[in-house]
Amino acid sequence: MGEPSTAVGTDPAEETVLLHRDGHVGRIVLNRPRALNALDLGMVRGIDRALDAWEHDPAVRAVVISGAGERGLCAGGDVRAIRADVLAGGGAASRTFWREEYRLNARIARFGREAKPYVALMDGIVMGGGVGISAHGSVRVVTERSAVAMPETTIGFVPDVGGTYLLSRAPGELGTHLALTAAPVGAADAILCGLADAFVPAEDLPGLAAALAATEAAEAVRDRSATAPEGRLAEQREWIDGCYAADTVEEIVERLLASGVQEAKEAAETIAGKSPTSLKVTLAALRRARELPTLAAVLEQEFRVSCAMLAGPDLVEGVRAQVVDKDRTPRWSPSALAEVGAAEVERHFAPTDRRPLFG
Numbered sequence: 001m002g003e004p005s006t007a008v009g010t011d012p013a014e015e016t017v018l019l020h021r022d023g024h025v026g027r028i029v030l031n032r033p034r035a036l037n038a039l040d041l042g043m044v045r046g047i048d049r050a051l052d053a054w055e056h057d058p059a060v061r062a063v064v065i066s067g068a069g070e071r072g073l074c075a076g077g078d079v080r081a082i083r084a085d086v087l088a089g090g091g092a093a094s095r096t097f098w099r100e101e102y103r104l105n106a107r108i109a110r111f112g113r114e115a116k117p118y119v120a121l122m123d124g125i126v127m128g129g130g131v132g133i134s135a136h137g138s139v140r141v142v143t144e145r146s147a148v149a150m151p152e153t154t155i156g157f158v159p160d161v162g163g164t165y166l167l168s169r170a171p172g173e174l175g176t177h178l179a180l181t182a183a184p185v186g187a188a189d190a191i192l193c194g195l196a197d198a199f200v201p202a203e204d205l206p207g208l209a210a211a212l213a214a215t216e217a218a219e220a221v222r223d224r225s226a227t228a229p230e231g232r233l234a235e236q237r238e239w240i241d242g243c244y245a246a247d248t249v250e251e252i253v254e255r256l257l258a259s260g261v262q263e264a265k266e267a268a269e270t271i272a273g274k275s276p277t278s279l280k281v282t283l284a285a286l287r288r289a290r291e292l293p294t295l296a297a298v299l300e301q302e303f304r305v306s307c308a309m310l311a312g313p314d315l316v317e318g319v320r321a322q323v324v325d326k327d328r329t330p331r332w333s334p335s336a337l338a339e340v341g342a343a344e345v346e347r348h349f350a351p352t353d354r355r356p357l358f359g
Helices: 041-055 079-089 092-115 163-168 176-182 188-194 202-215 217-224 234-244 250-257 262-272 276-291 293-310 315-324 342-347
Strands: 015-020 026-031 061-069 072-074 117-124 123-129 139-142 148-149
Touching: 015 041, 015 202, 026 041, 041 061, 041 092, 041 148, 061 202, 072 117, 079 092, 092 117, 092 293, 117 163, 117 202, 139 188, 148 176, 163 176, 163 276, 163 293, 176 234, 176 250, 176 262, 176 276, 188 234, 202 250, 234 250, 234 262, 250 262, 250 276, 276 293, 276 315, 276 342
Parallel strands: 026 061, 061 117, 072 123, 117 139, 123 148
Antiparallel strands: 015 026
């Protein structure tokens, strides 16, 4: 038995982050199962307060984060709220949310590196902001139910929460493929791409939780890890690396269509449905992230890009089409890759007078 739960919020119906001690482990449970544990500002602050409480507590040897419900850890940020904020007030609340969320992503990476293990149970759906609160951890566990993705180009946005840092450092051009197509990956491919560390069958998660409470985190995971079901990306490396090494999205699409590989053609068709602006800014962000030395530096870049996206039409339209009206027919503006010029891409990376995330 753990210690009594505490929660963020005062009304039990609003307890969106549950915190409790379980042996030597501090447990964080995201508790918005009807919204697939989508993050809002209160949840970001709740996780941050938990790390404040446990970072220097010698009785807590590790922190474990998981999601309530059966569907997944976290589907990402609350994009409905971001859309409503942009329509009502130009995005000020969204900028505040991203500032605190991205700072939390960096803290999670530091926490696992400098304080104590941060264990993420990446069972089920883990997308967008869910990747940010898990894949920067020091011990990242996936199951046969895991579906890990950065789906931002589908909603007219760009991978954030340190996603361009992670994807730019995946083997070859796998990260470019995942970023542009927004394709989810299972356990084996998440491990291959550096988004996770170990596979544990979902039925063994209760046993892992008990072991984490009693033993060292790395040992508990190692003792219960197994070989993940075979993935798909390793055997597709040849066409992925060859096609996505191109310098422009247009050339990437041309190479995919000319490759003679059915999966490559399908990837090109998938890319064709994404926001042209998002695609071009995403490719530029990935290439620039490869040259940046730290996660913090990449998050600074992502913050500029994210704030710049608020000034364009595609984020609002993409969320409408995919999440609000669900007609799946976004009307992108511009609607073609050729109409997105270099100056428009560069605008997203321009220095601003906003105070930096760090320092």
